[in-house]
Amino acid sequence: MNPQTIKVACSNCNLRELCMPVGMSDEQLQRIDDIVATRRKVKRGGTLFHSGEPFTSLYAIRTGFFKTLVATEDGRDQVTGFQMAGEIIGLDGIVNDHHTCDAVALEDADVCVMPFDRIEELSREVNALQHHVHKIMSREIVREHGVILLLGSMRAEERLAAFLLNLVQRLHARGFSQSELVLRMTREEIGSYLGLKLETVSRTFSKFAEEGVMEVKQRHVRILDTQALQRIVNHQQACQ
Amino acid sequence: MNPQTIKVACSNCNLRELCMPVGMSDEQLQRIDDIVATRRKVKRGGTLFHSGEPFTSLYAIRTGFFKTLVATEDGRDQVTGFQMAGEIIGLDGIVNDHHTCDAVALEDADVCVMPFDRIEELSREVNALQHHVHKIMSREIVREHGVILLLGSMRAEERLAAFLLNLVQRLHARGFSQSELVLRMTREEIGSYLGLKLETVSRTFSKFAEEGVMEVKQRHVRILDTQALQRIVNHQQACQ
DNA sequence: CGCACGGTTGACCTGTATCAAGCCGGGTGG
């Protein structure tokens, strides 16, 4: 059976509570199923969409791991986020009908393609869906506030600690360990996200390991002292 | 006549093209008018909403100038944006039904209060409004991408140059000069927004003035060479 | 097996923070 033609159903998707509203009637769920037009596979290193491409759809990540990045004319780029299963990407495209960032798969990925005009159409009729779309967009705004806070006011150790706590918390919500994780991205990508150079990221990992806060072996990280990480983020030393 | 009881009408508001969708029928415009429940005045230094307060409404700025800021438990705070007439604030509150940042007036302000449940209700019926709400939220996401890029990858001069160009461009869209502006915020607030200390902001202003790129006299700024500012943002020197 | 990419570590440099002193200008009270 061709995977492109599989009828996808949100109603029996195990990620439903992550990307769809809860507490809907069967009839409403049925209609939500119709939003997902197709699925799309993206290989590691491939892009789901490029900056400048016309915007048509939002994407719900079923499996895999993405980074989104914005670029300037002069060739700089900046990772704006890492996205995992159950998260929605593509919201940046709505305002001008084209995407303003790239979404690149950091591991083989599978996404649900949800044409945005269908979403708008259906959310006029299903209040829960309408509100859900608003919440997803608002959540993204609040997430970015957090990134801005991190980039604007935290030091290297605080940034990396906050990043790791956030990652592990999101992984935990998906049934993974609270203390162990495998990074899907390079030191350079972490650095870009955190506004640091890769050497600084590497040194900071080493420092955390030296202090016994975590074990680090390339991309395998085991957090030994979550409390300590929390204290680092909360910047215990006097900051007037 | 009590200003609280003035019937506000978007349909004859001179900011309409900034905050409301264009190309609507008279009947639709009429209904949009009903969204604006009341107006609210906020004195300089006063807050429109606080972090933690229940979310009920979005606010369209009629006059005045705001900053929004997020704070951490440990007392740090970070300005996440400056908002002027025609812009919408409060979107952060949708996701968890309470606000996650403070909105503080930097000058006496007047805002339209738009209860969000009314917005949702009406945007189920008026497609143009529905799409407009989506665009406003998407625009905010894209704006924040820009801030993240700035904070993550630019140096002090580039940040300040980008900030000034952005401000002057938004003011120009509102009929003000392309080259002259009066800053509504302190050096410290600019610094917080740009992830810099106030001394660095001040020094960078002085440097721009020395180089003849602009005249700076306290909060009065006259841009003499927009091209030069653009070049600074575009980071002309080799960056590998 | 070997190459190439990602990661680590060291030495040194620089941009921005920090600390400190003084200035400017607008608002208030005598």
Added chain:
DNA sequence: CCACCCGGCTTGATACAGGTCAACCGTGCG
């Protein structure tokens, strides 16, 4: 109307976090 005061701004001297450059290592893929 002037003097004073205070918040905001500027400027200088110095400190330091993180960037830069460079060498080397490790490991996983072809």
